[in-house]
Amino acid sequence: MGQSIQTKGTSSSTDEVILLREQLRTLSLEMMTLKHAINTKGSNLHAPLPTTNCNGFTHVVPSPMQDPSYFDAYRDQRYSSSNHSPSCYSGCSCSPPSSGKGVPLTFDPYTDLQDLIQMSGPLTEEAVLRVLRHRWHGGECHTRVGPVLISINPYRGVPLEQALQHNRTNQSEQLHRLAAHVLKELIDTGASQTIILGGESGSGKTHTSQSLLRQLYRQAGGGTETDTFKHLAASFTVLRSLGCAKTSSNCDSSRMGHYIEVLLSDCAIYRTKIHYYWLDHGRVVSPRLGERNFNIFYQMLAGLSKDERVKLHLNGCSAHTLAYLNKSRTENADRERIRFESWRNGLAVLGIPFFDVMRILAAILLLGNVQFIEDGGYELDIKGNNEIKSVAALLGVSGVSLYRGLTTRTNSLKGQVFKSLCDAQTANKTRDSLAKALYCRTVLTITKRLNSLKKLSISHSLGSSDDSRINDVCMKPVRQASPAPSKSSTNHSSSSHGSIGEGFIGIVDMLGFETTQCNRLEQLCVNHCSETLQLFYNQRVFNRIQDTCREESIQCDVQVEYSSNRPCFELVTLKETGIFSLLSKEGLEPKSNSETLTENLNNKLQSHSCFQNEIDNKDMFTIKHSAGDVTYNASEFVKTNRDVINDDVISIFQKHSCNFGFAGYLFAPELKALQGKSPKGFMFRISPSPPPSENNGKHEETSSSLCQDFQVRLDSLLKTLSQASPHFIRCIRSNDREEPNSFDSDAVRKQIKHLQLLETVQLMVGGYPRQIRFPSFVSRYRFLARHKKLKGLMEKSLQDSKVILDCFLQAMDQSKLPYLSTRWALGTRHVFLSEEAWQCLECLRDARQHQAAVHIQSLTRRWICMKHWPTLKALLQTKLSNSKRMQCLEVEPIYEGIQSATSSSGKTSEPDRCDTDIVQQTCSVYGLDVNHPPPIPKSRPYTVAGSIRVDFPQTRIMKCNYPDNSTEPLLQAGEPVLVTGVSATRGLLIIEHNSCALHVPYQYTQVKANGMTVGTKL
Structure with a gap:
């Protein structure tokens, strides 16, 4: 021992x-x-030993009776389908069966094993899987591996939209401990902290981050009833509908990553900022078959009233009649209606006008039904003439200017500007570009609003093109912008601290690894983001530890061999030969297409170990990611990476031609670059980068392509993470079918392998x-x-x-x-x-x-008591003397008996002059009862001195010291005192002295000084 x-x-x-x-x-x-x-x-050696809680980490000593067959029998008996309740919350502890046969139910080493470093026996993937499976069946979805937390998504319990606002306090004990540990580290070390969540799409990263954020606010934010938390909850409610959609692998997938920055001062949260990364804006106009568009479109169709539909020109429209939504089937309409009401209330809390946002979203939906076709004439014909008029009315522009902006193109050649008509295909692409630009910029504007500290009134519009709050950053045309990456487009708070408990706690909830039937550029960026976070995990957990041990000649018991994903990371990010670099170079060429891109990729990357070209299809290539091989279709890589919209469309939102201030605000930087003039043939970004931080005030150029901008922002995030102390949460899907209470061992084993959990356990057990x-x-x-x-x-x-x-x-x-x-x-x-x-x-x-x-507090309380003891002792002595004096006083009754009392000398006094008849007659006249005298009247709230009424409070002069028998009297003779009233005890006055009330006999005081009455009249 x-x-x-x-x-x-x-x-x-x-x-x-x-x-x-x-x-x-x-x-x-x-x-x-x-x-x-x-x-x-007792003789039961299978009973569990006592556990000891250690700073959020529980040491559990398992019993030596560890037979695998015993555990299998125990599992089959305890975790039958009838024993587990499907209504359990994530992270809750389900109660075990009350009885059983053959196997004692008092011992479960796997459920009680909260840290995998306490595992006994060989450390293998099967052993790790067995522990996770048993704990998951027991309702424990969180398991520690030293400082790393493993979270398994059970697909049951609290829905995602209620994870932040749910009122259960014991939703996750491990997350509560992690939040307390992070706050304590911030206070002890003074260094900012970051919590990084990693895992596949659908592994519960967003749900875990919301629960963790709630725990932080409960411990350092004043609770969930504060205005700051309500503002934050409304922000996530709004962003969740705008950024989530159904995919082939996740029914409620987050299509944009979040970096949540919780700012603290004096150990208390005072602000929370949300930075979003990568919006899948291609889904707005072309959702994949079997998938859905963003949730907000279905929610608004289910939740808008009939009058609101008429105002937004959506009367008679449904998901089946709108071109941007008809590729997917609708879900539960009642659920969508409830979510829409929550979304509407969230906008009201944030102070964002509801109809301003609705006009933009309705215009996006109606744009999909506007189709340009060739009719053999000079101009293009429109299929959906009523729709384009409705779109123009919603955007506050004329129908003619909208038609001209979509069907004409301004070009610049050698300084000469000329216009040309577009064909039907180009016009339809411009229409889709406008829809994507409206959606992206609406999300960006809402994000800027919810990150602002000043709360505007609900009726206040977000402004027009001349609003003073418009971003001063001029978004320069893409053809004029240099391809050099800018500095951080989302500068986060630095880790400088002026006092204890100052800094930030970052929560990284980025996009997880995913694969679909047709993987486009969006999937490549998503999977690259996952690879980047996995590389950061390898560097902080494996590389740094082993390199330091090697430098200082420290021998470890176990040499951990992990698989590095750096080759796959460099395949995408190298400056000259990386996929992003080659893709950006192709985007600068006006005649480039998918064929030239795939040819360059095959020529320069065919010898790379993580790259493989497809012989059957030249537009396809395969990348060997750490989580699995993914085949990408590069047919639209170049077009998607350009991410541009021409200035002919943007110029229609100028102030003199657009009467809808919110729409002009969305394109304010581009309109500022045009300077109110006619189109010049410039191309602008569809999805602009978020504005620079308020602290730096620098104007920076945007990146020239979508991939470059995404890579720049990802590098900025890594710099922020490297300056703080990281904490990792590894999220795992319990199955690939999103079925509740189903644990697929093959799917979990695959994730354990690519998340390298076995190597993590080996390092924590045998390393330093x-x-x-x-x-x-x-x-x-x-x-x-x-x-x-x-x-x-x-x-x-x-x-x-x-x-x-x-x-x-x-x-x-x-x-x-x-x-x-x-x-x-x-x-x-x-x-x-x-x-x-x-x-x-x-x-x-x-x-x-x-x-x-405890010792310091006890000494402090003792010192405070000793300091106030003289005053307290004097008060106690005064009370004791007053009580004794009152006991000695003999109070004569108001009504004496008719017969005279015996005097002290033994002689009988003279009888009263009034006889009994006279007394009874007098009492009857005044309505008095001789046997029941009236009650004693209450003390008067004033005193009379020299025919002058003096109310309380009043000032008196002490005639003698009080207490008179004390060497150190509280009140001295001649000292003026403030009398606040009459005491409940007769003959005493209440005097206020040093914030204490003293009960002093009235004869100790006097009301006259130099012949004048002393007092204060109110």
Whole structure:
């Protein structure tokens, strides 16, 4: 019990060290099992041992009776289909069956095993899968691997739209602990923190991030009833409908990634900003077969009233009659109607005019029914003449100007500007470009609004083309913009801190890996984003740890061999030969097409290990991603990457020709570049980059292509993540069919492999994942040792670290913590700790901090009591003397008896002059009862001095000291005092002195000074 192993550069082989470690672990487990059985006076060795909570990490010692057949029998009996309730929430603990046959139900080592580093036996993928499966069937969807959290999506419980606002407090205990740990690290270290979620599409990343954000607000944001949280909840409600859609792999897939930046000051949240990445705007005009457009379109068709439909020219329209929606089937109309009402309320909370946004969305839907066809004449014919008039009315422009903007093209050749008519195909593409531009810029404007601190009134419009809040960044034409990447287009907060608890906590919820039947450029960007985050995980978890151990000659028990995805990452991002670079070069050529692109790709990338061209189809190529091989169709890569719209369409929204201020605001930077003149043949971006941060105030040029802009923003995000301390959550899909209460072992095993969870477990168990520099180690754990033993010098930090570790060993021997293999090693600059050793150190540190806090609080309370004791003692003595005095006073009754009382001398006094008849006659005249006298009247709220009525409060002069028998009286003779009223005890006045009420006899005070009445009349 309490034994520890300390290794530093041991020369024994790895097998011997592992064997010795397992033998010691087994021996300790047997000793603890016997001790537990003796203490509980029972012979059931299968009973679980007590657990010890350690800073959010729970140490669990499993029983040595670990037979795989036993666990399989236990699982088959406990987790039958009838035992598990389908209404369990994500992360909840389902109660086990009450009885069973053959297998004792008091022991479940897998459900109680909350950290995979406590696994015993060989570390294999099957062992990890078995633990995750048993815990998932037991209702535990979260499992730790040291600092890494594994989250399995059960497809049950709280819906996504309620994850942020749900009122269950125990929705996820592990997320609650992670939020508390992140906040504590921010306070202790002063460094900003980031939480990075990774996993496939549909693995529950968005749901987990929403639950985690709620936990942060409950602990550091004032709760869920604050205005800030309601503003944040409304923001996500609005963005969720605008950015989610049904795909082939996820019924509610987030089509844009989010970086949530929670800003803190003095350990409290004061602002939350949302940065979005990559909007799948091609879905607006051409959703794939079997998939759906963005959810907001279906919700508005189900939720708009009849009068609102008439105002928006949507009367009689449905998802089957609108060209942009007719490729997908509709869902539950009642559910869509409820979501639309929530979306409408969210706009009201954010102060965004409802009909301004509805006019843009309705115009987008009606644009899909406008089709240009060739009729052999000079101009193009329109199929859907009523629709184009409705679109023009909704956008606030004339129908003629809209028709001219869609069917004409301004070109510039050698300084000469000329116009030409477009064919039907080009006009229809321009129409689709306008629809995508309207949608992207609406989402961007709403994001800018919800990130603003000033709350506008609901009736206030978002402005027109001359609004002072229009972005000053001039979006220059693409042909004039240089292809050099700009600086961060989304500059996040720096990690500079002025006081304790200042910084930010970032939550990264980016797009997950996905594959469809026809993978386009959107899927390539999505999968590249997933590869980038996986590469960052490999660098922070594997590379940095092993490189530091190698530099300082530290030998680990286990050499972890992981698969690096850097070749796949470089295949896409290299400057000269990367796919993005080649694609951008092709976009600059006016005559480039998909054939020239695939030819260049095959010539320059055919020798790459992660690239494979398809012989049957020249437009297809395959990339070997870390999560699997994906075949892409490059037929529309060039057109999608250009992402441009001509200035002929944008010029129709100029102020003199457009009376809808919100539509002009969407294209304000482009209109500023045109300077109110006629079209010049410029091409602008369909999906502009978000504006620069408010802090830098610099005007920067936009990237020349969609891929370049996406890569620049992704690099900016990585720079922000590298400046903060990362925390990782690995999300896993329980099955590929999105079925609740279904665990597909093959699907989970595949994700365990490409997420490299087995390698993570091996590193946490056999390596040194915690590496702390000597000064930081001494500063964090110095109170574990006596101050006299520590040198306290920077150059003596190595010796101080040794002293602290020796005291740590002694503390472990004296503690009641279960046995753990606490390994560490001292390098040249760092203290290398195993995950188990770090958890024990944190446990002892928390215990010492709690003990010190309790001691400081007790001393502070004692000092406060001693400081106020003289005043309190005087008050108590005054109350005691007054009570004794009142007991000694003899109060004469108001009505004396008719017969005279006996005097003290024993003689009878003279009888009263009034006899009984006279008294009764007098009482009858005034309506009095001799036997029942009237009650004593209440004290008057004033006093009378010299025929002058003086109300309370009044000022009096002390005639003598009070208390008179005290050496240090509270009130001295001649001192003016403030009398606030009459006491409930007769004969006493209430005097206010030093915020205390003193009850003083009235004869101690006087109301006259120099012949004048002293008092204050109200």
